[in-house]
Amino acid sequence: MKTVRSVVLVSASASMLAAGWVAGGGFLNSAAATHSVAAPSTSGSSSASNTGAAGATGTFDGNSVRTRYGSYQAEIVVAAGKITDISMLESGSSDGTSQQISGYALPQLINAVLQKQTFDVGYVSGASYTTQGFESSVQSAMQAAGLA
Amino acid sequence: MTETLGTYRRTVDAMAMPFEVFLDGVGDVDAAARAVDAFHQDLLWANDVFSLWDADSVLSRHLRGELTLDECPVEVREVLELCESFRASTGGAFDARGPDGSLDPTGIVKSWAVARATWRLDAVASRWMVGASGDVVTRSGEWEIGIANPRVQGNPQGTDVLDVVRMDSEHPALATSGGAQVVDHIWDPVTGEPARHFMQVSVAGADFVSCDAWATAICAGGLRTAGLAIEAGHEVLLIIGGRYDGTFEAQSSPGWPSVAT
Numbered sequence: 001m002k003t004v005r006s007v008v009l010v011s012a013s014a015s016m017l018a019a020g021w022v023a024g025g026g027f028l029n030s031a032a033a034t035h036s037v038a039a040p041s042t043s044g045s046s047s048a049s050n051t052g053a054a055g056a057t058g059t060f061d062g063n064s065v066r067t068r069y070g071s072y073q074a075e076i077v078v079a080a081g082k083i084t085d086i087s088m089l090e091s092g093s094s095d096g097t098s099q100q101i102s103g104y105a106l107p108q109l110i111n112a113v114l115q116k117q118t119f120d121v122g123y124v125s126g127a128s129y130t131t132q133g134f135e136s137s138v139q140s141a142m143q144a145a146g147l148a
Numbered sequence: 149m150t151e152t153l154g155t156y157r158r159t160v161d162a163m164a165m166p167f168e169v170f171l172d173g174v175g176d177v178d179a180a181a182r183a184v185d186a187f188h189q190d191l192l193w194a195n196d197v198f199s200l201w202d203a204d205s206v207l208s209r210h211l212r213g214e215l216t217l218d219e220c221p222v223e224v225r226e227v228l229e230l231c232e233s234f235r236a237s238t239g240g241a242f243d244a245r246g247p248d249g250s251l252d253p254t255g256i257v258k259s260w261a262v263a264r265a266t267w268r269l270d271a272v273a274s275r276w277m278v279g280a281s282g283d284v285v286t287r288s289g290e291w292e293i294g295i296a297n298p299r300v301q302g303n304p305q306g307t308d309v310l311d312v313v314r315m316d317s318e319h320p321a322l323a324t325s326g327g328a329q330v331v332d333h334i335w336d337p338v339t340g341e342p343a344r345h346f347m348q349v350s351v352a353g354a355d356f357v358s359c360d361a362w363a364t365a366i367c368a369g370g371l372r373t374a375g376l377a378i379e380a381g382h383e384v385l386l387i388i389g390g391r392y393d394g395t396f397e398a399q400s401s402p403g404w405p406s407v408a409t
Binding site: 126 | 168169170227244276282283284291292294295296297298307308309310311312313321322324325348350374385386387391394395396397398399401402404409
């Protein structure tokens with residue numbers, strides 16, 4: 001078990017936590033899921049209308065969210081409707097680098113393992129040289145070279 | 149969109165980069181063509197003013213001391229002040245001053261020029277997308293945009309994507325920095341060495357120039373800067389490293405608008 005610094009997470013929002021696990025469940029329903037929810041955000045404030053209802057006290061486990069690099073499952077400790085601690089029952093692979101990164105960034109960031117996607121998209125961000133202009137330029141060069 | 153309205157697509161070149169313009173809901177194709185012409189001219193003007201590869205540009209002459217700031221078009225002061233504001237808001241991670249102290253606002257000139265020119269597209273299309281050499285800004289509707297595989301370079305067959313985001317009125321702008329296509333062009337302001345915190349950084353948000361500046365800033369400043377970007381209302385995707393099997397370790401902010409599954 002990996003315990004995340006509780007000092008940072010005392011103000012963790014129950015509403016964000018609920019939203020996080022809803023997203024996690026959605027990913028679980030897809031066989032090709034590669035995006036996983038590892039931990040809730042700490043931004044925002046507690047809401048009485050969500051998981052951590054006002055006055056609730058106890059320890060609650062989130063769903064285990066599987067990725068191809070392991071499962072992530074959080075456990076929260078709630079006292080009087082406020083999250084006082086979050087720990088990870090499962091936190092992905094045992095890769096040292098990713099564990100270190102996860103430990104540092106859990107308060108704000110969600111871990112993911114991304115892989116090549118086959119999507120028909122209107123544009124690709126980050127592909128400076130593979131836009132239409134580049135492609136048509138390559139094509140015209142190939143035509144000039146008698147290759148196309 | 150009604151059936152009678154069409155689309156208009158064109159790629160224009162400026163600043164040695166391709167700018168893809170996609171207009172939807174176009175009623176008058178001739179007017180659309182003229183609007184894109186004017187949009188293109190705006191970008192060419194920005195190049196003439198700001199290019200540091202052109203010794204005769206206004207900015208080059210200003211930096212050589214041949215023109216005072218007051219003698220330059222007012223836009224020069226605007227861009228330099230914008231750089232300063234981003235330096236402050238990013239905690240120094242976005243810094244237009246190079247390691248040798250020289251001033252180089254090139255990091256935001258492209259997106260600034262595009263943002264300044266898009267009003268011309270509003271007049272002729274109900275929704276549009278501009279792909280500015282890897283950064284994207286949209287108006288109205290939803291657009292699915294891929295995030296490039298940072299390992300792939302200039303593949304004329306098309307670029308692998310690692311993720312797909314939905315851009316809409318909440319996140320109309322998206323910028324990606326780093327990656328394999330342009331390596332080691334961002335400096336770490338602390339070490340003065342090329343920044344290699346992440347393989348690739350994408351930032352989605354409301355303002356195109358801000359997304360561009362923050363993406364660069366996070367490349368330069370690392371995880372701490374990513375936290376600042378999120379606090380400032382942006383969504384981020386950090387490609388941290390490649391795995392042996394071709395997948396990537398990544399982290400994203402809780403609201404990152406991914407639609408890939």
